[in-house]
Amino acid sequence: MNVNKDLQNERNKCSFNVRELTEFIDGGKNRTLERKHIEKLILAQKDELFGGTPEDYLSHKEKYERAIQTNVIILKIVQDFMRDANGGDLTNYRDVLTTLLNFVVSREGTPFALHFMMFLPVFLSQADEEQQMEWLPRAWNCNIIGSYAQTELGHGTFIRGLETTATYDAATKEFVLHSPTVTSYKWWPGALGHTANYCVVVAQLHTKGQCHGIHSFIVQVRDEETHMPLAGIRVGEIGAKMGLNMINNGFIGFNHVRIPRRHLLMKHAQVLEDGTYVKSRNSKLNYGAMVFVRVVIVFDSVNYLSKAVTIATRFAAVRRQSQLKANEPECQIIDFLTQQHKLFIGIATCHALKMTATKLWDTFNEVQQQLRGGNLERLPELHALACCLKAVSTADTAALAEGGRRACGGHGYMRSSGLPQTCAVLDAACTFEGDNTVLLLQTARFLVKVWRGLDTLKLTPTVAYLRTTLTEGFNDKWDNTVEGIIKGFQTVSMRKISECVSCMAKRMMSGMSQEEAWNMTSVQLVAAAESHCRVIIISYFHEEFVKVSSSFSPALRRVMKLLVELYTLYWALDKLQDLLKYTSISKTDTEQLQERYEDTLNALRPDAVGLVDAFDIMDEILQSTLGAYDGRVYERLMEEALKSPLNAEPVNRSFHQYLKPLMQGKL
């Protein structure tokens, strides 16, 4: 391979073993080998997967067709591999899912994502055993393709407001699904437009004249043989979006469609044959699937951010612009501190969020054991944590990827860079599966409850700091170390929650209702929940690093330690106003922080390319003219441009039809 010289130089001076870091990121040596094996299988079908006109030159309809073509191949490869590897066992579902998500080769998503991300998990968490036996094998083998339809045209985050109804008819032992208004049409589910033939539909359950709130139903949407929509169902796709144009988002409406009684998912609630409603044991159990999906979203966001920083960092090493000193040659833009400031935080964030999400995931699995034993103590806490973690990680990754895109100047605006599509995926995550503002308010609700019960409640681990920060002398003396900054953030979070609570109390004293006071204070509540989340991420990142670093080689330990430092300093400086307001930090301390931050950027500079190489994203998955491993940036930009159908002919027909008549005054 002919590698760009600057990029080669960067690799030569990298201070640590890249492969070691890759294996850590993958989760072990074997995992890396496994991934590489799948990559080989994918490359064996390179022509079918990556040949032909680049997807950006296709129309909306052609993009969909391409998405089906390529993703069917990928699905088959991963399915076969997993079957060979663990005999189709579902125990390691997260691995299957992350593997699939890692190998999405279409840059605007895949129509099969929802089948694995929502359809199957919902079955696992909401169907009773008999229903699981009936449906799961077929779904797992992709004999049926499913989607998950909850959001409606007029109703999103507030699911109690959904309008679709499922009314039980005891005479025929069926539910009648109906969409009474245009606002009740389901809108957004991936794959629903033209791909899925089954769908989990969330609807208001009515039986014996009473509404029991929302429940999930499995509904056949299309004929398995002809794929034609079934009678009474109106289904289609919702049109072009900012990104994710290959996941085939759809709408669906029901006109008195009848489904069997047993198509209600009955693990938590049942409707008996005579129409009697039997309530679930614990409604909180539904949190489970939500926590799962939100953790998966964090992993997936990290995935996309690591693509974006790989592209932006390699480009910054190849691109030369301006002179640092007069008469010197133009320098690599990665040498500019302002550029390092934009990029390195992205690298650190990938690690910070991944470690945090992994820890949340592990904790969640432990708690699942307790749940089965009937102990629900930690569920609200983990739910609150998953909410704010989803919100903060999607917002951060979207912003940092966008920052990376802008750091590539105009070329980052080219779709051939892969950056606009990557940003569009991350952007979507900010509003789907719970809008970020709404999620932060949920976390805030939990925090306020904890704060109000501080004297009496037994505090669960992630909020235990709320009490320790109150102990005398906790934060009297500012300390510029990572531990010190974490303590500072804990104080900030505690103070913000406490201020929200007293602000609401004040407003209620002056006559506002509790709801109004909550709404008036919500800007501050959102900020408080964010602060809490920052405490968790920074301290988890730090703790996990300390825990795992003993197995690192000294060189890797050094560079990872720098990343932890960088991450902590970055957020300390970003939230300086909070620290100044709530802690004893002095002006001199802040100046030292700034200086140390700048020194850390400098220290990381020589390892920057090595750090992104360690994400080990192969060119075929990265799909970027700016970010390819060999750094042939300008050549690839031109090669891709020349593939444009417009460039296939020197003069476009519109010249003769319109331009020429206009210029000659004959239009």
Added chain:
Amino acid sequence: MELSMSANEDLAKERARCDFNVSEITNILDGGIERTKQRKKIESIALSNGKCRDVTPEETLGPKERYENAIRKSCLYTKIVKDQVLTLTGLEVLGSNSSVLRRTADAFFKDISPFLLHLGMFVPTIMGQGTPEQQSYWLPRALDFQIIGTYAQTELGHGTFIRGLETTATYDPDTEEFVIHNPRLTSYKWWAGGLGKTSNYCIVVAQLYTQGKCYGIHPFIVQIRDEDTHVPLPGVRVGEIGPRMGFNTADNGFLGFDHYRIPRNHMLMKNSQVLKDGTYVKVASHSKLTYGTMVFVRVMLVNEVAFNLAKAATIAVRYSAVRRQSEKISGEPEPQILDYVTQQHKLFVCIATAHALQLSSNWLWKTFSAVLADMRGGNTENLPELHALSSCLKALSTSDSAALIEQCRLACGGHGYMLSSNLPLLYSFVTATRTYEGDYTVLLLQTARFLIKAWEQAESGKPVTPTVSYMEEAVVGNKYKWNGSAEGIIKAAYYVAAGKISSSVASIRKRMKNGKAFEDAWELTGVQLVAAAETHCRAVICDVYRKETVRLTANSSPNVKTVMDQLNMLYLSHWALERTGDLLRYTSTTEDDIISCQQRYEELLAAIRPNAVGLVDAFDFPDEILQSTLGAYDGRVYERLMEEALKSPLNAEPVNRSFHQYLKPLMQGKL
């Protein structure tokens, strides 16, 4: 499924409760009642014939079909402008008034017209840099669209740092021609809008060589395609650069020359000339005069992003009045999301910023015109200040607008992600302006250079220019004591700017003391310098926005005065709260001051709430220009979303062919 045709009731109620005269604010934003009248006349001419509409949504077409459609509509629109609008307004509309034409063009293009740079850069460059003879030769043909031109400066390998451009123009006295050449791939011109397939002429910026010496970059007019056949001329390699995040109908192009010859007088010679024998003659102090076109283009850009932000705010506010979600009080019907303070927090600052930027851009234009008049008298003293100001104003306004448009999009939840909402396209358009015509970071560093110089002058007691006069007071070192009035906040903002500049200066000096060269010290302080320039610019915007609001509403009705003042205060408190860290650090603001500022801010949100829809109505966008399912005047949000979806070509058939080819074999295990 019956889709109702009647207008949304919530929106009608909002309009009924609006307590000020909407058209009064429209007139203020347009720059006077006469301007409003003319704009409306132009809009009605251009929009009434329905030629701006598409049958198939543009975003479902492939890039090639989209381009062809854009050319068709560009020609139709140009013809309307030529035949009907110009007779009404005269050529003047193409100059400083061109924002009206730009605004109306948005009804024809969801994305952008391939002709954008013809009037946006080609014509202004000839006006700014051509000699009178050159102007009289080229301008009539260009203004009549007999030729279509663009402007090619940026190269594949070179952007903001224009001294690094590689394209060469070497004078050959034997034939009295320039030889234009691209020595390597990185020197290919890249990005120019309309260059790929549309333009037949192009202004090319190249390094001028004559008599064996390089004189730096100069502009040349180059014919690239045959006027009759449109085929690229021999020695010219031209094409389009491929799909982008936005601007996809602008056929941005690449261009390379292989020893391509053009006549000597195709060099634009107002500021410098090459004589027949190859002698280079400098006519005017070149570097300063070219500032002129740059400032002009930046003023236009600020105006344009303000206008696009106003669109996004209109869409998001109207949608928030129609959308109902969640329960604020249990048992009550779902409230309009506009009633949530978090939503108001996201949206109202967008309305205020649209005003702030629009008024700042008008103000900068006025100031600039005055300086231009000075320059004719030979006085170029104020140019560096104006240039620094236009640099940071461009940087901040494009960056603020992009961020706020994105905020509007996010505030519309999932529906904001639909292209039919028009918010994604607005964002992708405006975010590009953050990079082109001077990248955000680079521009702020330029401003920082000016600020540091000014600070040193102030330190040594020398007089400084008006926009930095605050330094004279701040350099003394007293801490400013907060008071919550508008003037107090503005003053505090200036003190913060001064504090940051002073810290940057200290940082640079410390590093130099430790043995670093100035350039290295400057570079290491880059992050702080950018922040300092940003704060300076923010203070200027706050100041200008305040003064212009007071001036423009002097004769307004009381309620208009009130609401304009509330918006202005909202903007000021918003930024004070965003920068509390700076205030705590560089002024003697206390925690209590901040708490009361926060409270005032929340009260302002509540005060503006009933007038929010009226305020966006005052931007007065016809639906054709807004092009949004979520933002149309009648509020038929859900019906329009569904109507647009049904137009998707995928929905024309119940089963797509890929089912038979791939899906079915997969599901039946036969793949």
